[in-house]
Each structure stands twice: as structure tokens, then as C-alpha cells.
Amino acid sequence: MDKRKLEENFFKGMMIASTVIVIGSLLSVFITMIWKGAPALNISMLTQIPKGGYYLGKEGGILNAIIGSLYLAGGATVLSFIISLATALYLNEYARRSKLASLTRQSLDVLWSVPSIVYGAFGFTIMIYLGMRASLLGGIMALTLLEIPIMNRAMDEAIRMVPLRLKEASYALGATKLETTLNVVSRQAFPGILMAVLLAFGRAIGDAASILFTAGYTDNIPSSIFDPAASLPLAVFFQLGTPFPEVQQRAYASGAILLVIVLSLSIVSRLLTKRFMKYVIR
Secondary structure, eight states: OOHHHHHHHHHHHHHHHHHHHHHHHHHHHHHHHHHHHGGGOOHHHHHOOOOTTGGGTOSOOOHHHHHHHHHHHHHHHHHHHHHHHHHHHHHHHTSTTSHHHHHHHHHHHHHHHSOHHHHHHHHHHHHHHHTOOSOHHHHHHHHHHHHHHHHHHHHHHHHHTSOHHHHHHHHHTTOOHHHHIIIIIHHHTHHHHHHHHHHHHHHHHTOOGGGTTTTOOOSSOOSSTTSOOOOHHHHHHHHHTSSOHHHHHHHHHHHHHHHHHHHHHHHHHHHHHHHHHTTOOO
16 A cells, blocks of 8 residues: 555544544533433532531532632623623734734733732732732632633634734725724624633633632632632542532532533533524625
């Protein structure tokens, strides 16, 4: 057989094997969570907060962790969106090839690779300096730092894909740079921007290290941004740490719920992106 044909078949087989490994890993994790957590999955787990003796195997649920996770990830995503969109638009429309743009992108790449526990430690240090205790606000601040490089770089790439001829046509019609940026560039990059937001939200809702010391943990639903907030990743961590099989089953059930949320976000982002891409000019 031809050497080139052998090389092609080899790398084709490697790609197929990699795909099988990725899909198999996802299915293995999901099946394990469902299999071990199925006995604990019920309506009360989703609609109740932990009651007395919950961590000893008695009644209650993880509603506090579900709502806390949505509060933390939602608040951080809103703040990150405001900062990231403004930064990405500035880098592409006002500082395209400047040294500042290059330095900013390099800094964001470095921040993307920073472990989330470092963001948690940094946020905790700032909270101590300001005299804050572990709270919903502290967790949102830490997750915002975590989300900004992820969302910013994704938005940056989406905006860079906008065809130059669209902007030139806008300028030819008398539009200003600001009008072109807001009405042409932002609309054309909307599918990518939406993907960036959902990607960052999914990363934030599944992170535990950055909120371990900043958001704290509580069995109650926070009524103020200065109250501690529970989260699903920490609920899994604390429940797995108990010696009671019933509570450990709830940990797997909590992990399954978290996986469903993240997978749902991924599916929704794909569907929305596909829907809006038909309005994008390439």
C-alpha cells in the first residue's frame, strides 16, 4: 500500500479514536452520576433546602445550592459581559494593531490559564482587606475574574470574523465608527458573542475552587448579596465527604443535576448559534 495512504489511514484512525474517547468519557461520567445518584433523585431534592440532620441522611434537598449556583454564575456573567464586550469591541475597532491590543490579548491568554483557586485566593485577600466576609458578592467577584478572560477572548475572535467589507459599506453610507461598531459589528458577531456568554456561564456554574473561600456555604437561600451562598460543586464536595451512603448518593445526584445544567447550556448555545448564523453575512 502507498505510504501516503498508510499515513492518511493512520491519522484518520487516530481522529476517530480521539472522538470515541471524548464521547465515551462524557457518557461514562454521566452514566456514573445517574447510576449512583438515581436512588436519591426525587422532587423534594429539587424543591427543598437541607433540613435538620440532612448531612446525616435525613430529609431535605439542594434547592439552596441550585439557586445559589444560578445567582453566582448569573451575577458574574452579567458583570463579565459588560466588561468583556466593551474590551473586545475596543480591541477590534479602536486599537486593532496597537501594542496595547497585543499586550491585552496576551494578558487575557495568561489569565485564561490561571487556576481558579488562584482567583479564589486573590478574591479572598481583597475581601479581607475590605473587611468583607464570605458572601454572594464575594463569590460573584471571584467568578467574574474567572469569566472575563474566557468570555473576552471568545468575543474577540467572534468580532474579528466580521467581514471588513461590511464596515466599509457602513462608513460609505455615512455611519460613524461608534454607529458601525454598535449596529453592524455587534449584530454580525452576535452568534459568537452569545456562544461566549453561555460558555463562560457554564464554566462559572461548575467551578468550586474560586468560591470555596469567597462565597462560603449555607443551607439557606441568600436574601442579600452580603449573605453566604451555596453552590452545586461545593454541595457535591461536602456530601461526598460524609460517611453516610444516603448522603453520598445525594452527592452523585447533585453532580448529575449539575451535568444536566451544563449540557443543557451547551445544547441551547449550539441551537441558538445555528439559528442566528443564517442572518450572518460571510
